[in-house]
Amino acid sequence: MNDTLVTAIVITHNRVKMLRNAISSVLNQTYQKIELIIVNDNSTDGTEEYLKKLKDQRKIQxxxxxxxxxxxxxxxRNIGIEKANGEYIAFLDDDDVWEPTKIEKQVKFLNENPDYGLVYCRRLDMDYLKQKKKLEPLKGTMSGNMSNICFEKTICTSSSMMVRKKVLDEVGGFDENLRFWQDFELNIRIAHNTLIGFINEPLMIYSVGNNDKGKLTNKFNGWWEAIKYIENKHEGYFSNLSHESILKWEVMIYKDAARRCKKSRLFRQERQYRYKVWRLEKSLYNLIRLVVNY
Incomplete structure (x- = not known):
């Protein structure tokens, strides 16, 4: 039996009901050698009281x-990384859940591919309001040398990834100056440090459309500041990108801006960003999105 220790890090803030499902999905993994670190970030909704009931379990910190x-x-997350004993680290947000074989399959991949420092999986997007699941669409290069691809699309969310701890130590963990796109920025540094692997199976369920006012991905204010911060921090990488990669970066940014505006009910701004997308990428799909938003 494989004896590689995995540290699962769950961070939570005022989502005690969803947290229970997240924790259960860690404890129900087919891979057994997991230590679980739960970082409760100033919750005031009964989370601390709930977690007290778990504190006597040996594998939970x-x-x-x-x-x-x-x-x-x-x-x-960095507090969790600092306390981790595992050779591999897996992150889980409190509103996401893992399928039972996620850790087992990712451990197998990293053990068999020593040149790869990170492996991620496909996901199911779950809209809890509509009670609908949608399989994440695939587009472009999914694995290997992702040092340019990481600027063209979101490689993976934190809940889908498993990383070697030594890689996290080398790149410096999460950037604590960022409130948005923390996993995106981390992936830029990881992609320039190591190869990235992909498992083409939906091994996690990602929460979307829950209208949680506390969910950062539902907010727009301050988002542009985070984008500019990333561009300034990695100016050297951006200066070496091809025109095609820069174009894909801009399209990705404007699409995300439009989505965030829609969630914030900033419909005029959403249309402006849809127009920018269509100007850069004149596809029928983008034209329809622009017209429908009118």
């Missing part, structure tokens, strides 16, 4: 961050 020490998701 609970870290409570008080309000005066709370510094966001990047800080919370």
């Amino acid at each position: 609970i870290i409570n961050i008080m309000k005066k020490h709370s510094k966001g998701g990047g800080y919370a």
Whole structure:
């Protein structure tokens, strides 16, 4: 039996009901050698009381961050990384869940591919309001040398990835200055450090469309500042990108901006970004999205 220790890091903030499902999905993995670190980031909804019931389980470590020490998701994840004993690290947001074989299959991949520092999986997008699941669409290069691809699309979310701890130590973990796109920015550094692998199976369920006012991905204010921060931080990488890659970066940014505007009910701004997308990528699909938004 494989004896590689995996550290699962779950960060949570005021989602005690969804957290239960996330934790259960970790404890129900077919791969057994997992230590679970739960980082409770200043929750006030009964999360701390719920977690007290779990503290006596040997494989679970609970870290409570008080309000005066709370510094966001990047800080919370880095606290978990600092305490981790596992050779491999897997992250899980409190509103996502893993399928039972996720860790087993990712461990197998990393063990068999020593040149790869990160492996991620396909996902199912779950709209809890509509009670509908949608398989994540695939587009372009999914694995290998992703040092240019990482600017053209979101490679993976934090809940779908497993990373070698030594890689996280080398690249410096999550950037605590960012409140948005933390996993995206981390993937830029990882992609320039190591090869990235992909398992073409939906081994996680990603929460979308839950209208959670506390969910950063549902917010728009401050998002552009994060984009500019990423561009400035990685100016050297951007300066070496091809015109085609820069174009894909801009299209991706404008599409995400339109989506965020829609969630924030900023419909005029959404149309402006849809127009920018259509100008850069004149496809029938983008034209329809522009017209329908009118």
